[in-house]
Amino acid sequence: MTGGEATAVRRRWWAWAVAVLVVAAAVAPLVQQWLTNPDDQRLVDLDVYRTGGQMLLSGRPLYDFATPAPQLLPFTYPPIAGMLAVPLAELSWGTAQWVWTAGIFLALVVTVAFAFREVLAAKGDLRRYAPWLFAFLMVTCAYLMPIRDQVRFGQVDILLVALCLADCAARRPWWPRGLLIGLATAVKLTPGVFLIYLLVTRQWRTFFMASFVSALLTLLPFAVIPRDAAGFWFSALLDPERLGANAATTNQSLRAMLIRLYLPSETLTSVIWLLLVAVVGWYGFRGALRAYRRQEEMTAVALTGLMAVLLSPVAWIHHLAWVVIVLAAIVGDGRDQVRVRIAVGVWLFYVVPVPWWGVALKVAGVPVLDKIVQDGFGLGALALVWLLASWLPKRGAALDRAITIR
Numbered sequence: 001m002t003g004g005e006a007t008a009v010r011r012r013w014w015a016w017a018v019a020v021l022v023v024a025a026a027v028a029p030l031v032q033q034w035l036t037n038p039d040d041q042r043l044v045d046l047d048v049y050r051t052g053g054q055m056l057l058s059g060r061p062l063y064d065f066a067t068p069a070p071q072l073l074p075f076t077y078p079p080i081a082g083m084l085a086v087p088l089a090e091l092s093w094g095t096a097q098w099v100w101t102a103g104i105f106l107a108l109v110v111t112v113a114f115a116f117r118e119v120l121a122a123k124g125d126l127r128r129y130a131p132w133l134f135a136f137l138m139v140t141c142a143y144l145m146p147i148r149d150q151v152r153f154g155q156v157d158i159l160l161v162a163l164c165l166a167d168c169a170a171r172r173p174w175w176p177r178g179l180l181i182g183l184a185t186a187v188k189l190t191p192g193v194f195l196i197y198l199l200v201t202r203q204w205r206t207f208f209m210a211s212f213v214s215a216l217l218t219l220l221p222f223a224v225i226p227r228d229a230a231g232f233w234f235s236a237l238l239d240p241e242r243l244g245a246n247a248a249t250t251n252q253s254l255r256a257m258l259i260r261l262y263l264p265s266e267t268l269t270s271v272i273w274l275l276l277v278a279v280v281g282w283y284g285f286r287g288a289l290r291a292y293r294r295q296e297e298m299t300a301v302a303l304t305g306l307m308a309v310l311l312s313p314v315a316w317i318h319h320l321a322w323v324v325i326v327l328a329a330i331v332g333d334g335r336d337q338v339r340v341r342i343a344v345g346v347w348l349f350y351v352v353p354v355p356w357w358g359v360a361l362k363v364a365g366v367p368v369l370d371k372i373v374q375d376g377f378g379l380g381a382l383a384l385v386w387l388l389a390s391w392l393p394k395r396g397a398a399l400d401r402a403i404t405i406r
Helices: 003-035 044-058 079-084 093-115 124-142 145-153 157-169 179-188 190-200 204-224 226-233 254-259 266-293 297-310 317-331 337-351 354-363 369-374 376-405
Strands: none
Touching: 003 093, 003 124, 003 145, 044 079, 044 093, 044 145, 079 179, 079 204, 079 226, 093 124, 093 145, 093 157, 093 317, 124 145, 145 157, 145 317, 145 337, 157 179, 157 190, 157 297, 157 317, 179 190, 179 204, 190 204, 190 266, 190 297, 204 226, 254 266, 254 376, 266 297, 266 376, 297 317, 297 376, 317 337, 317 376, 337 376, 354 369, 354 376, 369 376
């Protein structure tokens, strides 16, 4: 290594260190806000995970408890998630909050690094700005509402996003590809959409590995905690209201949007929902398959992630953590300014609490518009599916023709 190269390496090291400090300072207000919240409002989902671990350690039923008032939240995850939460039960509540919050941001680091790899790995003079660009992306993504809610509730979603993304995007993984998707699916079911993605793209080896890991982690609790395993699969899972009020504004799935229309019967709502699931699922997975064939992995992953939100019976706002990958897919390598501007618009839309503006309109007595705005993030996700599956490839083809003509 020459003296000039050594100096460049040292400069990059210092630049990355400063970038980390910048990110830490920028997200500190967010952390401070939610970790100093009243105790009964603080990281309430983390409290569910930790209490689930405590139930298993004490030999009490995992699916019969609820966290203290006013939350009264039950454990809603598969039994393997309760087993994995046992280490949290060994920590004090204060320590668990800090450890979990740090884990959220580490998962965001992994997500941003993989998702925006094309931009961060830009050639030429731009490479020297990679630390500052990474810091900028980290901060902007941290303040997206679905990511803010990760910290607010102490949620696990961004970790699942990071697992699925790493499994799909890592060029030379040191783990068997499919293992992380299988783990994510076993922990929270909704990442199971990636099994469909692997199936339609004929990634057979990865599909079988993911299916094997998911099945193994699903069956393991029947040997270790059989009562709880049976309680989840044959009782708790079949009760959608256990997850919370399905018509609540924070639920932005297709089913929730239909429920908020208050159609004449539940049967009609269910029939329309199943038809929409079929149509949106077909369109979304077809788009993911075409993106995969074009070797646009990030677009394929983003579309699959949006399917996890839209097709699920219940999808809270924090489930939209997939929007980080959506933004990266839109930006691409950063050279198309139109795509960058659209990404900025999408970012602005998911930074502000659009669905809650709909609630305000409802209170003010503004019909029709109140429903549209209340469903804003879910309708936005539908628009993003169209943008990724239809507009983006057409935009790419148009630019390719323009370059050829020149």
